[in-house]
Amino acid sequence: MREALRALEFLGLIETRRGEGTYIKEVGNHQLINLLGMFILQDERAKEDLAETKRLIEQLCLQLACQRWTEQELAQLEKSVRQKTISYELFFKWVTVASQNYLLERIWRVLHNFSQTIYDEDAFPDEFYEQMLKAFAKRDVAAVAKIWETYTQHRLSKER
Structure with a gap:
């Protein structure tokens, strides 16, 4: 579970705030868009x-x-x-x-x-x-x- 959260954070989908928890980030221009785009839009x-x-x-x-x-x-x-x-x-x-x-x-x-x-x-x-x-x-x-x-x-x- 920890590795999955790290991967999601690396892609910019979530953020972890020390002592507060893990939150979903606002959709924006992050790495996931480019990554998915490379595969989906071939x-x-x-x-x-x-x-x-x-x-x-x-x-x-x-x-x-x-x-x-x-x-x-x-x-x-x-x-x-x-x-x-x-x-x-x-x-x-x-x-x-x-x-x-x-x-x-x-x-x-x-x-x-x-x-x-x-x-x-x-x-x-x-x-x-x-x-x-x-x-x-x-x-x-x-x-x-x-x-x-x-x-x-x-x-x-x-x-x-």
């Missing part, structure tokens, strides 16, 4: 499935975030877009939090970490974020979906 079909699943989760999170964001969350997004400090990863961290679905947030984080082991980070032009901000401010789910579809289709056609 065939091309698995890579395609990962990309598709990630896009579907992102699409769902966008819908929920558009309906559920708070004033504080929208102000945070607006600040990042206006200051041009926004990136794909920061945008979707905002989206997953604003979706107010903790499970989807965690699933996206794991999928994103997996995909980073095999793909370069996705990037969208500034106008994508500006258009999304306007659509979010109006809570226009259809516009958010259309913007997402336009930019992801454009990006996918460039990859082929």
